[in-house]
Amino acid sequence: MAMNLCETGCFEIIGTMKDRTQPKPDFVKEIINYETKNQLSEYLIECDIIIYDITEDPDQIDEAVWAVSSLHSELQRIEKQKMFILVSTVLSWARSKPLDQDDPEIPFTEEDYRRRKPHPNFKEHNSAEKTVMKLGKTNKGKMVTYVIASGLTYGGGENIFHYLFKAAWHNTPELQCFGNGQNVVPTIHIRDLGAVIQNIIDSRPRVRFLVAVDDSKNTLEEIVKCISGSLGTGKMRFISKEEALLSKDIEQADFDQLLVNLRMDAVTVKEAMRIRWASETGIVENINTVVNEYKEARQLMPLRAFIMGPPASGKSTVAKQLCENYKLHHIKIKDVIDNALEALQKSASRADGEDQEEDDGKAAEDSELLDTINENREENNGRIGDQYVIRFLREKLHSKPCQNQGFVLDGYPKTIEQAKELFAAEEDDEGEEGKGSYDTTIMPDTVVALNAPDEFLRHRVMNLPETVVAGTHNTEEGLARRLAEYKAYNTEDETVLNFFDEMEIHPEKLDITTDTSDNMSQIVEHVMKLMGEPRNYGPTADEMEEIQRQEEEKRVKREEEERAEKEQREAEEAAERKARQDEWTSRLEDVRREEYELLETQSIPLRNYLMKHVMPTLTQGLIDACKVRPDDPIDFLAEYLFQQNPQTE
Structure with missing residues (x-):
């Protein structure tokens, strides 16, 4: 997402969308549709503030690093100072050693960011954070950079915790809690994270690496239990990490985040920023509001x-x-x-x-x-x-x-x-x-x-x-x-x-x-x-499979019926053609027979005449021709018939 400050003092938001088929949000002025990074780079240079969120889509990490590097390489073209904000995750702190081995409950703050050690699956996030921090120090007059280590976000349609809300809404008898559930999960409401970003834009704090978490220090067990109690049956059960990884409802990245165990304190946010908190005390204390937000965002109203x-x-x-x-x-x-x-x-x-x-x-x-x-x-x-x-x-x-x-x-x-x-x-x-x-x-x-x-x-x-x-x-x-x-x-x-x-x-x-x-x-x-329309998640995967199976059976049955109907129709047409051909043949034979009989009937008088008046003379002429053996039998026979013609006599 990128923003420009217009003459009225308001920001004009320009952004990209992972799914370009989705409609443009109302608060966004323009969605950038680009084919190459060079095209995107031209858009970024024209914007005052560039924000990259790498907490949800790991594919954004490489683009975020490219974007800040591209802006840094074009500093000579930049006249007005640019601000680049990277929204990262507390998982880049997941393997950090306690500040005091004797007191592991001492929370981490922004001052400790150089000591952070990332989760093995979030090393790229850590590397991106370092790149952004490094490039923001070379020419602060033209580009200033910030990194936000965000807690696990909740609120609205939910994200990382969505599988819990969905299972509870579907009346699952027991919600699953991974491991022993005693790990402390840093969290922040999505609107409070937005407020932190807004404060950074407005006040431009001197601290360039900020922790953004609420005041809660809730364990995973507490979070699962409160979701189950407010939205579901109130029951939960613990499952092993190995069993959890076999679940189709949660991805590896979400699984890693839910098992994070960190105590963090957002000192700069609390002391230097003025935020109207939506959920300062955390998800457990505000679960009823969070549940209502979840239902409204997902359109799950009863x-x-x-x-x-x-x-x-x-x-x-x-x-x-x-x-x-x-x-x-x-x-x-x-x-x-x-x-x-x-x-x-x-x-x-x-x-x-x-x-x-x-x-x-x-x-x-x-x-x-x-x-x-x-x-x-x-x-x-x-x-x-x-x-x-x-x-x-x-x-x-x-x-x-x-x-x-x-x-x-x-x-x-x-x-x-x-x-x-x-x-x-x-x-x-x-x-x-x-x-x-x-x-x-x-x-x-x-x-x-x-x-x-x-x-x-x-x-x-x-x-x-x-x-x-x-x-x-x-x-x-x-x-x-x-x-x-x-x-x-x-x-x-x-x-x-x-x-x-x-x-x-x-x-x-x-x-x-x-x-x-x-x-x-x-x-x-x-x-x-x-x-009106249904207000639920629609068919489950098993139900979709059953629906597809039924549709396939209907399609096969329909094709078989159409094929049988076609074969029956063709057979009926062939039988009809054969019947018409047989009828035509029968009628043709009748016509021929009738013509023959008619000709036979019409030929009787002529035959009688020939037998009485012509055939005797013709027969005698042929006999004489055989006796005489003339050179031209035809001429001889003609002359004979002429001489023996009764009319001539």
Whole structure:
């Protein structure tokens, strides 16, 4: 990246992009597309400030060294002082010996940069730093250089820590921590690193080698644990370095950086710069903000939907397909209740166990709650009261999976009172201005009401196979009862939809009788248009492989069908041609036969005439010719026929 200071005092940013197919960032004035280094060199000479980041792409190291060397060789052409900033990494310090063997916790500072020893895989970074520092000392009036030893960056879409955030967001049961996790990892928020660069440009400090890290001294274990607790299951496990290297989710360079063990102090940054810190105390202390930044940058905000409608209207059919397409969690109230009761029973069973003291009384509380619920069920003919159902459902919707990916509520809440209690805001939450107060973390973004006449629903249930109906409420009596309950809960004046209207989340009402497709695919497509594009990482590598395999099978099957269809078509055409040829041949034979018969019929009078009047005379003439043996038999025969012609006589 390079910058020019314009007349208004603002910087005009000119940069290069590794992937030239990506769109230009809004803050960049121009993207340089060059074919040769000479072309790039001309751009660099025209810029006031040149910044090279070699922390993410090792291929940039050689170009950065070339760039600063090229500028140095063109100093005679430079009139205005140039600034060259190299953003490097603390891995060039990774093998440095402690400042005090008796006190290894003393942090390194900028003053110790000459003592730094790089990680074996980051020697090129160290060499680039030396080159930049060296060339910046020869003619400070025309070119000044700075090197920034940056901590591991986080914030935004994440970089080095991305594999941890991704695994936690995908609800991986346990996040992996490499080694024993006790290594101290120097870190800095990406916006704070940008602020350091901005301060260097503005104040031009005398110190030319700067350390850029936040105040945290977090270990890898602390970082993994806080990411797992804030975004995932809260669990982690330690794996060996050898096992970690076999993982496909992390590259060697990232692996090396995560295992760095350094205590560093950014003295110049803290004492000589004025920075409005985004995360001065580190990733652990600011994990909630960092998680939100990660979700927004990666567009991983959850999708939440509610599908309601009368019984047998296809709510579960639609919800299931939406969950499959968007990779959301299908929330069915029966499953929520069963899973919650099972969890309570497991927890309550530990109340009398040996680890009762280590449970902080939770097992006893769950046991007491379970007893209360059982008493409530006995009083309500086996049904659990709404207050417990809603409690279980709120816990489910607030779980990390539902908060990460989102969910589709299938038919619950059924009444407006249930909706008010379920989506009620927490005591410390405030409703949005101009709207009712509700829990924004679980409120559906899309509400769909499926509608159909009772007769249509009865007809649909009656046409269901016996195997599907058996053991369910989808019988004629069961449907009648459930329809009556649905109408009682949703009168003309008061329905669940009224609650969402009051919250300014306007439901979409769909008539399912117009859907003539299989499996209600038309309704599903309509709802998908309402919900918008998916907000996830898309298919995994295994899923992509399966999709490609299915597409290949479809392609092969399609080609076989086309080939079979072509062969069948060609065979039909050949048979048709043969039939037409046979018919033509048959007709031609008939014509020939008819012509022959016609000619035969027409020739009878002439033949009779010839046999009576011509053939006797001709025969006698031939006999005479044989007797006489004239020199010209033809002339003789002609003369004979002329003389014997009856007309002549």
